[in-house]
Amino acid sequence: MTNTIGDIETADMILVTGSNTTENHPVLSSFVKRAVKFRSAKLVVVDPRKIKLVEYADKWIRQAVGTDVVWINGLMHVIIKEALFNKTFVNDRTEGFEELKKTVEKFTPEHVEKITGIAKEDIIEIARMYATAKAASILYCMGITQHICGTDNVKSLANLSMLCGHMGKPGTGVNPLRGQNNVQGACDMGGLPVVFTAYQPVSNPDAVKKMENAWGVTGISTSPGLTATEMIPKAHDGIIKSLYIIGENPLVSDPDLNHAEKCFEDLEFLVVQDLFLTETAQKADVVLPSTCFAEKDGTFSNTERRVQRVRKAVEGPGDAKIDWAITCDIASRMGYPMSYNSSEDIFEEIRIVTPSYAGITYDRIDKTGIHWPCPSIDHPGTPILHSAQFTRGKGLFHAIDFIPPAEEPDNEYPLNLTTGRVIYQYHTGTMTRKTEGLNERAPESFVEITQKDADKYNVKNGKKVRVISRRGEIEVIVQISPKAVDGTVFIPFHYAEAAANRLTNGRLDPIAKIPEYKVCAVKLAS
Amino acid sequence: MGEQNKIIINNNELSFKSGETILEVAKRYNIDLPTLCHLKGSVPTGRCGICVVEIQGMDNLRAACATKAENSMIVFTESKAVVDTRKKVIKEFLSMGNHNCAVSRPSGNDWTHFQMKVQADDNSAELCPAWGDCRLQDLAYRYQVTGEKPAAPYQTDPMEIVNPFIIRDSSRCILCGKCVKACREIQVNDAIDFDNADAPKKIIAGDNKPLKDSECVFCGECIQACPVGALVEKDARFDRGWQEKKIKTTCTYCGVGCQIYLHVKDNIITRVTGVEGVAPNYGSLCVKGRFGFNFVSSPERLTKPLIKENGKLREAEWDEALDLVASKLSQIKKDHGPDSIGVLTSARMSNEDNYIAQKFARAVLKTNNIDHCARL
The missing domain is CATH 3.10.20.740 (Ubiquitin-like (UB roll))
Structure with missing residues (x-):
C-alpha cells in the first residue's frame, strides 16, 4: 500500500475494486465501513459480484469480467475531457500525459459501456466523484491482478490516481491489499527471481558485488530466474530437475492443476518443507517438518509495509525445526556453512544489505511496527509513500490499451468462471480446515450462480453439479446466490477435493507472470 | 480568563x-x-x-x-456521593441477573453449602465462566458490594450454544450495550441490537434468531468487549485466564498483520485476543484470527523428516534426511547446472526465513530461480 490502513478512514472517497474486502481482509474492511458510516466518505465498489461491501456503497458498478482497463481508461477519458484532473500534480510530478491522453481518447463512455456493460452515466458519475474528492483512496486486490492483463490493470489504477493527484497525501493512494501475512516481506526479502532484498536488481553489477561481499561468495548469477508459475511447467520440459518447496502447496493453489501434477511427476528430486503432509508434500522425495508462526521468533511485513514482531509462544511438535535453521543446515552440508544464533542475528544481516530496512531493529519494533522505507536508526519510517517525489523521480503515465481475457465463453463452454476465497477458510485450507468451527461454517466447495443461470442450465440449489473446463472437471454443490452475475459463476479455491484450480487457465500476464485465475470458460453438467 | x-x-x-x-x-x-x-x-x-x-x-x-x-x-x-452512587449501580447490576459469584452473600456460613446452592440456583448448572475475569465482579470487590437474589425472574432464555464459537447467556447480561457498540461502531456488522430501544430486556441478533442464522460473521469483537459472563468463547469458557501466559505476536492469516495475544497453557494456545490500542487493528480481529488456530496443535502436524522409499514415505532422522537433500541437490547442480534447481519460498514465513531461502538459492545453488506464492 502507498498509504496506511488507518489512513483509509481519512479518505473522502474510497474506490474498491477486485477486493472482496469483508471476507478476505475483514479487519481492514471495518476501516472502510467506518469511513462510510461515521465520516460520510463516499464508497464506490467496482466488482462483478454483489459482494457484502456493496451494501455499504454509494455506488456499485458491475463490470464484465476482465474489462478493467476499459472502465479505468473510461474514467480518465471523462476526467480529461471535463478538465477535472489535477493540473499542478500532472505538470510538476508526472510525465507521459500526452500519450495517456491520446490513448484514452477513444474510451468514450459509450465505447466503455459497449465493452464493460457499465452504463455510460455511471462512468461519468464515478469519474466526477473520484476527481473532485478532496482525498480519494483506491483499494484493490486479486480481482485486479489475476488476469493476463494484471500489470496493465494496476498501471491503469496508478494512472488514474496520478491524474487526479490522489497520491502522497493522507486518505489517498493506490493500495493493494496483500492476501497473505508476509507476501510483502517475502518480496522485500528478495524472494523473487529478479531482485535481491529491497528490490535491488540481480542484473545490477553493483548489487551483485554488494551481496557477494556480504555473503563471502563469488559467481552469483546475474541472469533473471524463473517465477513459480514458470518453474513448474519447465519441469515438464526437463529444464527444472529439482524443486525445494518451503511452506507452499502448489498442487492446490496452482492454475491448471491436472497439468501441474504431470509436471511434478517429471521432477527428479522434490523436497517439501511444511507443517503438514500437504497434497504437494505427498509427492515429495524428502519431507522436512518445520515450525509454525506461533513457534518462532521473527518479523512479518504487513500490507502497509509495517515490519512487525513475531514471537514464540509454544514449542513445536516432535523434531520440527524453524525454517531458516533447516535451510542453513542444508547449505552447510553443501559446503557453504550458514549458521545463526537467532532470528535477530539474521535480521541484523538483513539490515546491512537492505537499505529500506536499515533503520529497523527488534528493539525499535518491540511495541509497534515501523513502515519501511526506514533508512537509518533515527528515521521514523514512512507511512505514506511518494509524498515529495516518486522513486524514479517523476511519475510515469503508461498509455495502456485493452486486451481481452485469454479464454472467453463460447458455445461449448458458455460460462465465465472466477475464483476466490470465503471468510471462514484461507488459501488451500491446510491451516483453517484444522479448526472444526470454521469447517462447520464453510464445510465444502460450491459453485455460486444466479437463479437465471441455474434455470437456464437446469441445476438445482444444494444439489451437486459437475463444472467442466477445457483442462479438467470437479463436482461441487450449487449455491444460487444474489452475489452472482448472469453468465459468470464463482468457486472458492480452498478445497483440495474439489480444487477450482483443476479448471483454471495457466495463461500468464507477460510481465508479472500471474495466472488468469479470475477468468476462464466453463460448462455445467449434472 | x-x-x-x-x-x-x-x-x-x-x-x-x-x-x-x-x-x-x-x-x-x-x-x-x-x-x-x-x-x-x-x-x-x-x-x-x-x-x-x-x-x-x-x-x-x-x-x-x-x-x-x-x-x-x-x-x-x-467522593462520597460518587461512591454511594456506584455502590447502588453495582448492586442493581448484581441483582438484575444470574450473578452468582462469591460476591453474593451466602445464606449459610458454609462455603460448600453456598457452592451447592449456587449450582442449584443456576439454570445452566455451572458457575459463571467469567469468574475472576469479570469487570462487574472486580467492581463489587472494589466497592465491597454484595448482590441479592433478584426479586423478579431474570432473563431465562436458554444459553445459545448452537454456533461453534460464541456462547450467549442473557441471564448474565447487564444490558450495558458494549457488545452492540462493538458490532455496530467498530466492526460495523450491525448483527446485534437491544430488543427494544426504550425498555430493553435483552440483546438480540436480527429479529431474535441464533447468531449462526444472523448477519454475524463471528469476529468475536463482542466477546472481547463484554465486561461480564454474557458472551464467552465456547472452546475457552472454562479456561482460567490467570493460569495462562499471554504472548504478543502478529497474526499469520491475511496481510493486515493484526497484533494478537496468544494465550498459552501447557504449551497449547487456549485462545486469542486482539491487542488493544495498537495499530493496525486496535484490538479488532476476524473469525480466522480469533478462532482459527487449532492447526498449531493438530495431531496431523509433521513431527519427523520423511524419506520416500519404494513409493512410500517413511520416518527418518534429521541427519539422514538432510544429507540426502544436500547430496542430491549437489549432484543435480553438478550434472545439470544451477538453473536446473528451483526454490519456492513462502509468503507465510518470516522475513528471516525468506531471507535465508533466497540467500541459499543465490549464494549456495547460484541460481535466481527463487520465487513464492505472491501471485496465487
Whole structure:
C-alpha cells in the first residue's frame, strides 16, 4: 500500500475494486465501513459480484469480467475531457500525459459501456466523484491482478490516481491489499527471481558485488530466474530437475492443476518443507517438518509495509525445526556453512544489505511496527509513500490499451468462471480446515450462480453439479446466490477435493507472470 | 480568563486537549476511573452509570465518559456521593441477573453449602465462566458490594450454544450495550441490537434468531468487549485466564498483520485476543484470527523428516534426511547446472526465513530461480 490502513478512514472517497474486502481482509474492511458510516466518505465498489461491501456503497458498478482497463481508461477519458484532473500534480510530478491522453481518447463512455456493460452515466458519475474528492483512496486486490492483463490493470489504477493527484497525501493512494501475512516481506526479502532484498536488481553489477561481499561468495548469477508459475511447467520440459518447496502447496493453489501434477511427476528430486503432509508434500522425495508462526521468533511485513514482531509462544511438535535453521543446515552440508544464533542475528544481516530496512531493529519494533522505507536508526519510517517525489523521480503515465481475457465463453463452454476465497477458510485450507468451527461454517466447495443461470442450465440449489473446463472437471454443490452475475459463476479455491484450480487457465500476464485465475470458460453438467 | 485548558481532578491540576472527555483526561493521567459500558472508538452514552464523577457547582453527578472537560472544572472521582452512587449501580447490576459469584452473600456460613446452592440456583448448572475475569465482579470487590437474589425472574432464555464459537447467556447480561457498540461502531456488522430501544430486556441478533442464522460473521469483537459472563468463547469458557501466559505476536492469516495475544497453557494456545490500542487493528480481529488456530496443535502436524522409499514415505532422522537433500541437490547442480534447481519460498514465513531461502538459492545453488506464492 502507498498509504496506511488507518489512513483509509481519512479518505473522502474510497474506490474498491477486485477486493472482496469483508471476507478476505475483514479487519481492514471495518476501516472502510467506518469511513462510510461515521465520516460520510463516499464508497464506490467496482466488482462483478454483489459482494457484502456493496451494501455499504454509494455506488456499485458491475463490470464484465476482465474489462478493467476499459472502465479505468473510461474514467480518465471523462476526467480529461471535463478538465477535472489535477493540473499542478500532472505538470510538476508526472510525465507521459500526452500519450495517456491520446490513448484514452477513444474510451468514450459509450465505447466503455459497449465493452464493460457499465452504463455510460455511471462512468461519468464515478469519474466526477473520484476527481473532485478532496482525498480519494483506491483499494484493490486479486480481482485486479489475476488476469493476463494484471500489470496493465494496476498501471491503469496508478494512472488514474496520478491524474487526479490522489497520491502522497493522507486518505489517498493506490493500495493493494496483500492476501497473505508476509507476501510483502517475502518480496522485500528478495524472494523473487529478479531482485535481491529491497528490490535491488540481480542484473545490477553493483548489487551483485554488494551481496557477494556480504555473503563471502563469488559467481552469483546475474541472469533473471524463473517465477513459480514458470518453474513448474519447465519441469515438464526437463529444464527444472529439482524443486525445494518451503511452506507452499502448489498442487492446490496452482492454475491448471491436472497439468501441474504431470509436471511434478517429471521432477527428479522434490523436497517439501511444511507443517503438514500437504497434497504437494505427498509427492515429495524428502519431507522436512518445520515450525509454525506461533513457534518462532521473527518479523512479518504487513500490507502497509509495517515490519512487525513475531514471537514464540509454544514449542513445536516432535523434531520440527524453524525454517531458516533447516535451510542453513542444508547449505552447510553443501559446503557453504550458514549458521545463526537467532532470528535477530539474521535480521541484523538483513539490515546491512537492505537499505529500506536499515533503520529497523527488534528493539525499535518491540511495541509497534515501523513502515519501511526506514533508512537509518533515527528515521521514523514512512507511512505514506511518494509524498515529495516518486522513486524514479517523476511519475510515469503508461498509455495502456485493452486486451481481452485469454479464454472467453463460447458455445461449448458458455460460462465465465472466477475464483476466490470465503471468510471462514484461507488459501488451500491446510491451516483453517484444522479448526472444526470454521469447517462447520464453510464445510465444502460450491459453485455460486444466479437463479437465471441455474434455470437456464437446469441445476438445482444444494444439489451437486459437475463444472467442466477445457483442462479438467470437479463436482461441487450449487449455491444460487444474489452475489452472482448472469453468465459468470464463482468457486472458492480452498478445497483440495474439489480444487477450482483443476479448471483454471495457466495463461500468464507477460510481465508479472500471474495466472488468469479470475477468468476462464466453463460448462455445467449434472 | 485564567490559564487555558486546565482541569482539576482530585485536587491535581491537569492540562487537557479541547474536546477531550473527563474520562479521557483521567485515563491519560492514570487516574483509575472505573467503566463498564465504555468502548474506545465508539460514541459514549453514559449508559451504565459507573464512571460518574462529582463536578463542583453542579447538582447532579455526571458520566465522565460523556462529559467534556472544561477549563477550571473541579472534579472528584471518588467522593462520597460518587461512591454511594456506584455502590447502588453495582448492586442493581448484581441483582438484575444470574450473578452468582462469591460476591453474593451466602445464606449459610458454609462455603460448600453456598457452592451447592449456587449450582442449584443456576439454570445452566455451572458457575459463571467469567469468574475472576469479570469487570462487574472486580467492581463489587472494589466497592465491597454484595448482590441479592433478584426479586423478579431474570432473563431465562436458554444459553445459545448452537454456533461453534460464541456462547450467549442473557441471564448474565447487564444490558450495558458494549457488545452492540462493538458490532455496530467498530466492526460495523450491525448483527446485534437491544430488543427494544426504550425498555430493553435483552440483546438480540436480527429479529431474535441464533447468531449462526444472523448477519454475524463471528469476529468475536463482542466477546472481547463484554465486561461480564454474557458472551464467552465456547472452546475457552472454562479456561482460567490467570493460569495462562499471554504472548504478543502478529497474526499469520491475511496481510493486515493484526497484533494478537496468544494465550498459552501447557504449551497449547487456549485462545486469542486482539491487542488493544495498537495499530493496525486496535484490538479488532476476524473469525480466522480469533478462532482459527487449532492447526498449531493438530495431531496431523509433521513431527519427523520423511524419506520416500519404494513409493512410500517413511520416518527418518534429521541427519539422514538432510544429507540426502544436500547430496542430491549437489549432484543435480553438478550434472545439470544451477538453473536446473528451483526454490519456492513462502509468503507465510518470516522475513528471516525468506531471507535465508533466497540467500541459499543465490549464494549456495547460484541460481535466481527463487520465487513464492505472491501471485496465487
